[in-house]
Amino acid sequence: GAGVSQTPSNKVTEKGKYVELRCDPISGHTALYWYRQSLGQGPEFLIYFQGTGAADDSGLPNDRFFAVRPEGSVSTLKIQRTERGDSAVYLCASSLAAGRSYEQYFGPGTRLTVT
Amino acid sequence: AQTVTQSQPEMSVQEAETVTLSCTYDTSESDYYLFWYKQPPSRQMILVIRQEAYKQQNATENRFSVNFQKAAKSFSLKISDSQLGDAAMYFCAYRSSPGGSQGNLIFGKGTKLSVKP
Numbered sequence: 001g002a003g004v005s006q007t008p009s010n011k012v013t014e015k016g017k018y019v020e021l022r023c024d025p026i027s028g029h030t031a032l033y034w035y036r037q038s039l040g041q042g043p044e045f046l047i048y049f050q051g052t053g054a055a056d057d058s059g060l061p062n063d064r065f066f067a068v069r070p071e072g073s074v075s076t077l078k079i080q081r082t083e084r085g086d087s088a089v090y091l092c093a094s095s096l097a098a099g100r101s102y103e104q105y106f107g108p109g110t111r112l113t114v115t
Numbered sequence: 116a117q118t119v120t121q122s123q124p125e126m127s128v129q130e131a132e133t134v135t136l137s138c139t140y141d142t143s144e145s146d147y148y149l150f151w152y153k154q155p156p157s158r159q160m161i162l163v164i165r166q167e168a169y170k171q172q173n174a175t176e177n178r179f180s181v182n183f184q185k186a187a188k189s190f191s192l193k194i195s196d197s198q199l200g201d202a203a204m205y206f207c208a209y210r211s212s213p214g215g216s217q218g219n220l221i222f223g224k225g226t227k228l229s230v231k232p
Contacts, residue, residue: 033219033220035220040224041224041225042119042206042208042222042223042224042225043160043206043220043222044222045219045220045221048219056219059219089158091158091160093160101148101167103162103165104162104220106159106160106161107159108157108158108159109158109159111158
């Protein structure tokens with residue numbers, strides 16, 4: 001079956017602009033995670049959804065970052081007033097449920113470059 | 116807070132040889148999961164192997180095995196009979212179990228593995 005997909009694959013934007021990054025999880029997966037991977041670093045947790053609600057957004061760096069998952073499937077990560085420091089690969093993962101024993105399946109990521 | 120440390124930024128191995136990647140972690144929890152992920156240039160993270168902390172037996176998946184030392188908080192990955200396709204970034208990750216409902220992963224900085232033909 002289809003894996004986790006993310007669009008766009010690459011996004012270049014100017015400082016101060018607004019961007020949206022989309023994640024399409026595996027069908028039937030209720031848990032969805034966003035991570036950010038800066039150059040030379042491991043992924044860092046941003047936010048996690050269980051169904052439609054954000055169960056934990058403790059990893060969002062500031063209020064310029066926001067994510068939604070209105071129908072419990074596709075999720076969109078929104079970044080306002082982008083800054084050069086936001087440049088990174090944004091990874092999405094989904095799992096059948098949120099428990100620790102459920103494997104997280106990752107998408108290929110969106111590489112965001114803020115100029 | 117839990118942390119994961121990978122002290123080897125880069126490693127190299129000859130094709131068909133064995134290599135061991137190191138990982139240490141810090142936690143006050145007694146029950147958790149540990150993972151090794153592979154990230155090729157395509158960026159997609161692929162699960163290589165996982166270990167449940169309450170299991171004393173080291174996990175094995177074909178050519179990949181771990182050496183899990185719970186008291187020492189060490190979790191190394193051994194790759195046997197290395198193949199060119201094993202070349203990638205390898206990340207060690209920790210997943211806690213506070214009631215089992217959250218489960219976000221905490222990653223190390225990664226080790227870049229090169230395989231020489």
